[in-house]
Amino acid sequence: MTLGMGDIYTYNQYFYRIQIKGNPILPIAFIVSLFAIQSKRIKFAAASLLFVGTIVAGNLAFILAIVFFFGMYGVILFFLNARVVAFLKTLFGNKKRVIMLTCLLVAILAAAGILIYPYIKEVLVRKMEYSIPTRFDQVSHLLNDLVESPITFLFGQGLGNIIYVISDYRDYRNAYYFELQTIYVLNQVGILYFILFLVTKIIFIIKFWRNKITFLIYLSYVLYAFTNPYLFDTTNIIVLIVVSSLNKLYLKEGKNIESKI
Numbered sequence: 620m621t622l623g624m625g626d627i628y629t630y631n632q633y634f635y636r637i638q639i640k641g642n643p644i645l646p647i648a649f650i651v652s653l654f655a656i657q658s659k660r661i662k663f664a665a666a667s668l669l670f671v672g673t674i675v676a677g678n679l680a681f682i683l684a685i686v687f688f689f690g691m692y693g694v695i696l697f698f699l700n701a702r703v704v705a706f707l708k709t710l711f712g713n714k715k716r717v718i719m720l721t722c723l724l725v726a727i728l729a730a731a732g733i734l735i736y737p738y739i740k741e742v743l744v745r746k747m748e749y750s751i752p753t754r755f756d757q758v759s760h761l762l763n764d765l766v767e768s769p770i771t772f773l774f775g776q777g778l779g780n781i782i783y784v785i786s787d788y789r790d791y792r793n794a795y796y797f798e799l800q801t802i803y804v805l806n807q808v809g810i811l812y813f814i815l816f817l818v819t820k821i822i823f824i825i826k827f828w829r830n831k832i833t834f835l836i837y838l839s840y841v842l843y844a845f846t847n848p849y850l851f852d853t854t855n856i857i858v859l860i861v862v863s864s865l866n867k868l869y870l871k872e873g874k875n876i877e878s879k880i
Contacts, residue, residue: 624639624640625637625638625639625640625642626638626639634677635675636675636676636677636678637675637676637677638676638677638678642672642676642678643843643844643847643849643854644854644857644858645669645672645673645676645681646673646681646684646685646839646840646843647836647839647840647858647861647862648669649666649669649670649672649673649685650685650688650836650839651836651861651862651865652665652666652669653666654832654865654869655865655868670685673685678843678847680842680843680846680847681843683842683843684839684840684842684843685839687839687842688835688836688839691835692832692835695831695832695835750798752788753788753789753798754798754799754846756786756787756788756789757789757797757798757799757802757803758799758802760782760784760786760791761782761797761799761802761803761805761806762802762806764776764780764782764784764806765805765806765809765810771809772809772810773809773810773811774808774809774811774812775805775806775807775808775809775812776806776807776809777807778807778808779795779807780806780807781793781794781795782794782806796848797848798846798847798848799845799846799848800847800848800849800850800851800852801845801850801851804851824837827863827866828862828863828866829866830866830869833862833865833866836862836865837858837859837862840855840858840862
């Protein structure tokens with residue numbers, strides 16, 4: 620903290636959250652390592668280290684992004700497998716099998732929910748005390764400032780805009796830092812430029828990324844970056860370069876990225 624490199628803290632005296640500069644790269648670095656590293660030993664070592672680092676960072680959004688990625692990755696592999704497709708056709712032709720499979724899935728989800736419920740409850744209770752209300756507070760004041768007039772709504776309040784508000788959660792009068800950085804950017808540039816930016820980015824992504832997993836990796840990043848101040852900083856640029864490089868690597872080699880883990 621003295622060197623300005625980040626923060627280390629604990630709520631229960633046995634698990635310490637280590638939040639240093641560069642932490643936002645950890646979840647994506649973990650996921651990319653599973654596809655980019657060829658050697659199984661090096662892949663296991665690197666991925667394990669990055670996963671532990673992600674856990675120690677103590678950010679729930681990081682974990683949710685990884686869970687989302689593997690959940691969607693499993694769905695993609697499931698429905699791309701010819702045997703699975705044939706099995707599903709047979710399965711859905713039999714009502715008893717459908718009922719049994721549904722019951723099994725419900726049982727698995729219920730068991731998983733019971734196991735992770737205490738942790739999720741603890742995190743949500745703690746976040747509801749300050750973190751989540753602060754984000755809602757930011758959205759409210761930034762959007763109110765944005766819609767001050769039709770002109771500001773369309774073209775924004777200008778780069779470096781400051782909202783002169785003191786709320787129950789924060790003094791915004793000299794603030795350039797917002798957890799919901801995306802809303803702050805919208806406040807500065809307005810709805811027209813923001814939509815233009817999003818459309819341009821989507822067009823370039825669709826044009827240059829030709830793989831489902833590439834999209835999924837970046838979507839996992841957006842999932843945790845949106846609720847944290849990572850979507851419009853250097854982190855986003857690094858992630859775009861890495862994911863684009865991964866996409867180009869597999870296009871060049873003619874390999875199927877879906878089956879690399």
